[in-house]
Amino acid sequence: MNPVRLAGHTGDYLTLYADCFLVQGHTRTMICDVSRKKMFFISNAYHELLLELKTKTIGEVGDMLEDQSDFEEFEQFANYLISHELGFITDNIECFPPIDLVWDSPYSITNAIIDIREKRLNFEKIFLELEQLNCPYVQIRAYSVLSPEQLQSILLCTAATDFKHMQFLLKFPQSFSIEPYSQLVQQYKMISLQFHSVPGADFEQLKGSYPYSDISFIRQEIDSCAGCGVINSESFTLYSLHGFIENIRFNGCLNRKISIDENGDICNCPSMAKKHGNIDNTYLKDVMAKEEFQVYWHINKDEVAVCKDCEYRYICTDCRAYLTDPGNLYSKPLKCNYNPYTAKWNNQ
Amino acid sequence: MIIHEAISVPYLCVSSTKNIFFNPEQQQCPENAQSMILLLSRQDDGSTALVIEWLIALRKKYIRVNSDTNRMKFVSFDIDKEELIIEQNGVRVNLAEVNSTWYRRRGFSMENISIEDTTLSKAVFRNNSHYHKTHMQSELKVMIEFIHAFVEGRSTKQIGNHSSVEVNKLKVLEAAKRCGLKIPQSFIVTTKADLVNIINTYNDVITKAISGQGVYFFTQTHHYYSYTEKIGLEQAAELPDTFFPSLFQTQIKKKYELRIFYLRGECYTMAIFSQGDKKTEVDFRKYNTKKPNRFVPYKLPAGIEQKLTKLMNELNLDTGSIDIIVDRNNEYYFLEVNPIGQFSMTSVPCNYYLEKKIAELL
Ligand code: SF4
Ligand code: SF4
Numbered sequence: 016m017n018p019v020r021l022a023g024h025t026g027d028y029l030t031l032y033a034d035c036f037l038v039q040g041h042t043r044t045m046i047c048d049v050s051r052k053k054m055f056f057i058s059n060a061y062h063e064l065l066l067e068l069k070t071k072t073i074g075e076v077g078d079m080l081e082d083q084s085d086f087e088e089f090e091q092f093a094n095y096l097i098s099h100e101l102g103f104i105t106d107n108i109e110c111f112p113p114i115d116l117v118w119d120s121p122y123s124i125t126n127a128i129i130d131i132r133e134k135r136l137n138f139e140k141i142f143l144e145l146e147q148l149n150c151p152y153v154q155i156r157a158y159s160v161l162s163p164e165q166l167q168s169i170l171l172c173t174a175a176t177d178f179k180h181m182q183f184l185l186k187f188p189q190s191f192s193i194e195p196y197s198q199l200v201q202q203y204k205m206i207s208l209q210f211h212s213v214p215g216a217d218f219e220q221l222k223g224s225y226p227y228s229d230i231s232f233i234r235q236e237i238d239s240c241a242g243c244g245v246i247n248s249e250s251f252t253l254y255s256l257h258g259f260i261e262n263i264r265f266n267g268c269l270n271r272k273i274s275i276d277e278n279g280d281i282c283n284c285p286s287m288a289k290k291h292g293n294i295d296n297t298y299l300k301d302v303m304a305k306e307e308f309q310v311y312w313h314i315n316k317d318e319v320a321v322c323k324d325c326e327y328r329y330i331c332t333d334c335r336a337y338l339t340d341p342g343n344l345y346s347k348p349l350k351c352n353y354n355p356y357t358a359k360w361n362n363q
Numbered sequence: 364m365i366i367h368e369a370i371s372v373p374y375l376c377v378s379s380t381k382n383i384f385f386n387p388e389q390q391q392c393p394e395n396a397q398s399m400i401l402l403l404s405r406q407d408d409g410s411t412a413l414v415i416e417w418l419i420a421l422r423k424k425y426i427r428v429n430s431d432t433n434r435m436k437f438v439s440f441d442i443d444k445e446e447l448i449i450e451q452n453g454v455r456v457n458l459a460e461v462n463s464t465w466y467r468r469r470g471f472s473m474e475n476i477s478i479e480d481t482t483l484s485k486a487v488f489r490n491n492s493h494y495h496k497t498h499m500q501s502e503l504k505v506m507i508e509f510i511h512a513f514v515e516g517r518s519t520k521q522i523g524n525h526s527s528v529e530v531n532k533l534k535v536l537e538a539a540k541r542c543g544l545k546i547p548q549s550f551i552v553t554t555k556a557d558l559v560n561i562i563n564t565y566n567d568v569i570t571k572a573i574s575g576q577g578v579y580f581f582t583q584t585h586h587y588y589s590y591t592e593k594i595g596l597e598q599a600a601e602l603p604d605t606f607f608p609s610l611f612q613t614q615i616k617k618k619y620e621l622r623i624f625y626l627r628g629e630c631y632t633m634a635i636f637s638q639g640d641k642k643t644e645v646d647f648r649k650y651n652t653k654k655p656n657r658f659v660p661y662k663l664p665a666g667i668e669q670k671l672t673k674l675m676n677e678l679n680l681d682t683g684s685i686d687i688i689v690d691r692n693n694e695y696y697f698l699e700v701n702p703i704g705q706f707s708m709t710s711v712p713c714n715y716y717l718e719k720k721i722a723e724l725l
Binding site for chain 2: 032033050100106107110111113114119121123149255257260
């Protein structure tokens with residue numbers, strides 16, 4: 016592709032495609048290409064330039080620059096955007112509105128975490144209530160071994176539900192055989208099983224041995240909910256425009272989530288200290304409707320200290336349970352070691 | 364058929380500018396228990412499933428009928444009692460309860476209400492099965508028409524309608540022109556000589572199916588066209604001297620293409636940038652997965668919106684999917700309208716929430 020000469024476009028506009036979002040951080044700006052799921056980093060000076068270009072023509076912005084070398088840099092930058100298909104030159108910018116950041120979901124609860132250890136929870140009641148809340152995604156995290164029979168007895172309680180997906184995080188048992196589990200995933204199409212705490216030798220033997228993605232193995236030892244909340248470059252999510260907008264407007268982890276901890280206590284997530292009654296004598300729908308419960312849904316990253324200066328903030332899921340300052344609802348997640356003021360990860 | 368009894372759950376609504384906490388007082392009144400929404404769709408239609416999610420959230424009762432299954436059976440009709448009973452998956456429903464209808468697709472089909480074919484041919488018209496088929500088909504046609512009239516007559520709310528699910532491309536082009544929209548130069552010819560003449564005059568010429576439905580046989584050699592194809596002198600040379608009447612249009616030098624989902628006077632418009640890529644240059648439906656096209660929201664000039672509304676009114680369509688090309692001089696060329704067009708492909712990338720809007724209108 017031939018480079019574009021801006022001199023021929025002084026009356027035109029240079030603009031980003033609406034699905035390429037600018038996220039300004041303290042040291043740099045991310046262009047988040049949501050449709051193609053790619054990140055680009057530019058200096059904040061270019062971010063300012065792009066803001067000017069929203070209302071001014073290429074010629075008008077060119078006139079604001081001090082000398083010829085600045086204009087050449089501008090031209091190079093324009094070509095960078097065009098060649099990466101992040102932006103385009105147009106003479107009818109009024110026809111290209113930004114994407115409206117409205118967010119809604121038909122599900123009053125979009126996802127639920129249920130933790131289990133020794134105590135037997137009343138899954139019949141739990142699933143029925145989640146179904147009534149139209150909840151599509153359920154994650155069950157087991158910290159003690161669940162035999163295939165125990166797993167099946169939980170799955171039997173899903174008979175009247177219509178969950179889109181149920182993920183089980185299961186403790187790896189001492190003597191393991193895959194057959195009974197693979198039978199279950201065949202029978203229940205909406206489930207997937209991930210075994211955690213797999214010993215090294217077993218892991219080497221098992222990895223790659225099962226051809227489908229509905230059963231998987233990880234080495235990580237998970238013995239309580241305290242392992243949750245780690246934020247690193249792998250935990251970033253850029254799943255869809257809908258999810259991205261939700262993350263801009265709401266809490267990336269807790270919005271429309273409801274959880275039940277290993278004692279049956281209802282909470283935003285099992286790691287949260289605040290509990291809202293026990294599932295044995297409380298309805299989920301009463302808990303989720305409480306303003307106090309929904310507070311966490313609405314804490315977005317533009318309001319969180321440090322995160323509000325971070326260029327990753329709209330793809331970072333956040334954590335409101337483990338905070339750098341437990342007394343401050345709006346403090347940075349404890350388990351994140353990114354420093355947006357230096358744009359560096361502090362790897363201990 | 365799925366009947367979903369509305370369940371009463373708190374439903375949280377979030378507006379675009381302010382976060383509103385759920386407040387039981389703001390809950391919408393559940394719809395009248397007697398009312399039911401009829402969704403006429405197909406099994407494979409994902410958009411219907413998305414609209415259903417919203418119907419459930421809005422606590423509206425619905426019944427979905429897919430035209431491509433024979434699981435629905437017509438049971439009986441009683442004029443006095445005003446009962447039209449159908450059965451699907453063992454559940455009987457009185458269609459007199461329907462007060463809202465959505466034609467996502469065509470509607471009831473022969474497949475829906477016919478009885479098993481082979482049994483009948485054996486039993487009734489042992490030696491003239493062709494006769495019975497034609498006879499049955501004309502009987503069923505009357506039945507289907509009546510069922511549509513029956514539900515449409517009771518529907519105070521309706522999106523789409525049975526009589527205009529199929530449009531005549533050529534009539535539409537003519538109507539568009541009358542409404543003041545630009546259209547590509549269009550010709551229907553049957554001889555190679557005429558085609559060559561057109562190519563020599565206009566250079567860039569494309570051909571497309573005249574009828575709404577995709578593929579149709581075009582040359583004697585090996586070409587089937589389901590997509591819009593460019594045709595030059597070389598391709599024309601391969602043709603026999605006379606051929607089946609075919610539609611040719613001058614190719615517009617496009618800047619970008621627009622896909623508009625029209626719903627009750629509103630145009631939800633999306634621009635599709637595909638020019639950078641040879642694969643999708645003529646018709647963006649030839650999808651390029653490596654570098655997907657850009658789909659972004661677009662604001663139509665008011666004048667074009669007015670003309671489109673006029674056109675849709677003239678065609679008696681309250682909804683449809685419209686294709687437009689914008690050329691390098693910012694001229695808008697109307698290509699076609701599909702009354703039962705896909706809308707999720709516009710709704711999702713532009714964040715228009717069309718599924719929710721449709722559920723609210725039903
Ligand atoms: S808030 Fe933190 S601990 Fe709780 S589920 Fe989210 S990431 Fe995990
Ligand atoms: S600083 Fe905040 S937004 Fe940035 S990566 Fe860490 S937790 Fe996420």
